[in-house]
Amino acid sequence: MSTLAVAGRGDLLFAAAELIERDGDKVSRRVMSADALGIAPPELLDRLGRRRDPFAGLALERPLIVGVVNITPDSFSDGGRYLAPDAAIAHALRLEAEGADILDIGAESTRPGAAPVDLQEELRRVMPVIEALVPKVRARLSIDTRKAEVMQRAARAGVALINDVSALTHDPGALQVAAETGLPVVLMHAQGDPRTMQDDPRYADVVLDVYDWLAARIDACERAGIPRSRLIVDPGIGFGKTLAHNLALLGALSIFHGLGCPILLGASRKSFIGKLTGADVADRLPGSIAAALLGVQQGVQILRVHDVAATRQALAVWEGTQGA
Ligand code: HH2
Secondary structure (H helix, E strand, O other): OOOEEHHHOOOOEEOEEEEEEEEOOEEEEEEEEHHHHHHOOHHHHHHHHOOOOOEOOEOOOOOEEEEEEEOOOOOOOOOOOOOOHHHHHHHHHHHHHOOOOEEEEEOOOOOOOOOOOOHHHHHHHHHHHHHHHOOOOOOEEEEEOOOHHHHHHHHHHOOOEEEEOOOOOOOOOHHHHHHHHOOOEEEEOOOOOOOOOOOOOOOOOHHHHHHHHHHHHHHHHHHOOOOHHHEEEEOOOOOOOOHHHHHHHHHOHHHHHHHOOOEEEOOOOOHHHHHHHOOOHHHOHHHHHHHHHHHHHOOOOEEEEOOHHHHHHHHHHHHHHHOO
16 A cells, blocks of 8 residues: 655655545545545645755754743733743743744734734834844744734844744735745734634634635745745634634644645644633643644644643654654
């Protein structure tokens, strides 16, 4: 029996795949063995199978950990703890020591209901922390922002990655600025704006809608001069999604390999864990680890987490069993 090696990885072999075709409201699904996949569009097979290029000098053969640094008063899990620059810098250094490959620095909460932060305030929070960390850390720095000017200033200061939860749609200048920086970009799916996104999110088929939306964002980026090899996709767990939507996406993460980009998963401490278990945000580490492992099992290459040491340990056990 032949297997399909996904994303150029010898450890990510699928014996079967589901071929899904959508035409308006009509969706056809066929589960087929890897031998029979020749009938799938060649371009799709190429995207599924092609080895992912390293980004920011990081290879993607084993999962990478992004540690979250929130310089905000109101983030859903750690708001106010790292608002002072020294506290944010110390936290970032701790996450690096715990094994973070990337540190994602953000100064605007995008939790449900969060109010937007104005440009000057975002710059005032984020730039001193980036400037202090650039000469100090080996880990790559990522800027978590929706604003073109923040992207530009952070890029000049030495960040290696742009992470935009609006996939370069929020700020009309973001596509061009991101292209000019030459940096890799995380395109995250969100439905609606943080303030209202949880009001009544609806999809025809959440997995296919998120997939098609990300495919359209990749096209827009390519047209703006950002090649696919510089893009990372993220289904945006918790961003305009009900519990059922989040669970459907988590169960179908491997479909996003069809976009031909590395996949980032941000499930850490999110509300679906609370909804499933009743755990408060401070007690969601076990559920976060379960979600992270569900992701890497489906070939997710990048995990965005608050608890780096615990995730590192879980990955070490998972990786240990992979070669066994
Ligand atoms: N989630 C959050 C923020 N940024 N970026 C990506 N790519 N993917 C995510 O899932 C994601 C993200 C929300 O988490 P956090 O930063 O801890 O909270 P807040 O937005 O309240 O600051």
